[in-house]
Amino acid sequence: MTKRILILIGHPGETSFTASLAQAYAEGARTKGHEVRIMALADMQFDPNLAGGYNSIQALEPGLVTFQEAVTWCNHLAIAHPLWWGMMPAKLKGLFDRAFLPGFAFKYLETSPFPAQLLKGRSAEVLVAADTPVWWLYLVYRAGGYRALKRQILGFCGFSPVKFRTFAPVRGSSLEKRQSWLDEARKLGAKN
Template identity: 45%
Template sequence: MKKNIVVIVGHPDSNSYCASLAENYVKVAAEKGHDVKLFKLGDANFDPILHHGHNQRQELEPDLVTIREAILWASHLVFVYPIWWGSIPALLKGFFDRTFLPGYAFSYRKNSVWWDRLLAGRSAHLIVTMDTPPWYYRWIYKMPGHNQMKITILEWCGIKPIKISSFGPLRGSSPEQREKWTQAVIKHARKV
């Protein structure tokens, strides 16, 4: 079944290993007949700071408007990013702060603690690199960055199911090991 796929690279360096993984994913998914759009946040022009919270409207830059429209078009989202300090990079967090706003990603119900999940109907895949061994990140650190992305951002807005692929430790990894991880990403892109 043909899907509309948006791939977002959350690493600020558009020539990073994360970007390479994303490019491989896009190439293979497109070869399988899916419509795929790639966005590298490191190349996007936007202020990642939500200066007034939700108290005052902050105009969206054209790059953010384009990505938001693509997310609404998409049936499947892929986020490719590193784990830094146990969580997502500041640029990716700033992207969510600026774009996943009330009225777009969610909507609070009047006089209620409940909300509507406005991005429901989409699935996601998180492709994550880290310098920590994934088993250590899971069992010792309890996966704070994965939980943030999966539970408190994407599922909170209605996006599910969410698959997570963790690759690491990246620091000190051999070219052969990186090629194995690249092949794992390619395999995921073939199955989407």
Template identity: 40%
Template sequence: MSALFIRINGGDMPARLFVFVGHPRSASLSHGLADAYQRGAEAQGAEVRRMNLSDMQFDPDLTEGYHARKTLESCLEEWRENLSWANHTCWAYPQWWGGMPAKMKGVIDRCFLPGYAMKYHDNDPFWDRLLAGRRADVLMTSDAPVWFDRLSNGRAAKLQVQKPVLYFSGIKPARILQVGPVKTATEAKIAKWLKQAEARGAQAGRKAR
């Protein structure tokens, strides 16, 4: 039996990964990184489900906040089903203006609702992390060098996804692989990044079990 499987209640559970590409365009380096990551995970025998933001049609605006609920579009229902199914998730996207693209943020706003991602307590300021037990990788591209992003912005985009989104809902550890600058990258540099992403996927395929 492969090391990718563990025995739970007499059954075998494979590694289950949900890969989400959060770039609104249909082709990008984010897609390439996700392809490499998926290739690495599948080489280890992991089951992989994938969704691309560019294929999703939905209203990204949480108009009433948590005061009134909108019916989730079918693609958002599918996105939540995939995340619930997975024991490891990978999000690949570009850093734009210190955060994730607006349409991708719309997925989080619409999907990470009380009762799904977290449950607030009635009598204290704390909450239950309803997505606990999952791990995450984030593959983030930027046009600024990582060292400059750290010195100038404190890596705001990294903190945005890692702390108030993933950790808040219980998904941890959340490892961030940020690559850049993309606009001046050579083919050799991009090949190196793709290799790093594939290695992350292979590692996730071995651990997410």
């Protein structure tokens, strides 16, 4: 079955290892005949601050509208981002704050404390580049940023399953190690 895959490069800079992971994932997905769209957070110009909360929704900048359209189009979302201070970069969190709004990503219900998940029927995979060793990230830090993204953002809106793959530690890694990670990202993209 052909999938429609949106790949989001969630690094706010123009070049990064996470962008390379995203490109490798795209290459793998294309080998299986999937339709692939790539969006880069660095190319999107928007105010990441949802200043009024949900009480006064800000007008969406063109990049946010395009992102919402791409999320609506896809049935699988792949996000590649670095791990900064245990979680995603602030601009990426701002993208979710601004774009995953009531009426688009979820809807509050009068009859239930739980919202309707308006993005149901989509899966997600998150590729994370980190300097923290994977075992330390899970055993000591308990991967809090991962849990928030999985359960309180993507899962809250209906994405299921949500899978994570951590590539770490990036700092000090050899060229050969990074190439093996890119090969792995390519295989992950081909698994869809």
